[in-house]
Amino acid sequence: MPRVPFHYIDLRTFCYATEDEKRVEEAIRAFLPEEFELDRMENAGHHGDRIVVLSARVENADDMRLILDRLAELDEIDRIMDELDERVDDNCSFFLRLDKQAAFQDEVELGKGITLRAKVEAYPAKHEAAVENAREALEQSRS
Incomplete structure (x- = not known):
């Protein structure tokens, strides 16, 4: 089984007063394993x-x-892979924003609503190494 070059992946979304919290939870769970525990904070x-x-x-x-x-x-x-240099910061974190409404419908699209941040393993912890490791992980997932 191929190695996963990430320390962790964070997913986060907001549920506003005008939204149904159960539906927002379903949207974020579209990317998570079954029964994965969510952290919930009210503001x-x-x-x-x-x-x-x-x-x-x-x-x-x-x-x-x-x-x-x-x-x-x-x-x-393919566009995301072309943009990896901009999507990976100097702290070796990969960022992506996903469409919350599409996720609720079990579809995967770029958009607003769900933020993904993945801490890329890179030794040494350099931007270029992190970009290459993120590219490798995305390419492996496509095959």
């Missing part, structure tokens, strides 16, 4: 409205593979 917006933050940190290699396999379904996966 108040600028006008006192309720905002619930749902997040998950995935550290198990098999669970990270599941997320990568879902990302491989993106129509724009």
Whole structure:
């Protein structure tokens, strides 16, 4: 089984007062293994409205593979691979924003709503090495 060159993958989304929390939870769970535990934090917006933050940190290699396999379904996966230099920061973190509404419908699209941050393994911890490791992981998930 191929190595997963990530320390962890974080997923996070917000559920605003106008949204159904169960549906937002379903959207983020579209990228997670069954029964994966979500962290839930309740906040108040600028006008006192309720905002619930749902997040998950995935550290198990098999669970990270599941997320990568879902990302491989993106129509724009080639574009993402072309943009890896911009999507991986100097701290070796890979960033992606996914469409929350599409995820609720069990589809994978770029968009607003769900933030993915993956800490890329790179030794030494250099931007170029992290980009190459992220590219390798995405290419493996496509095959």
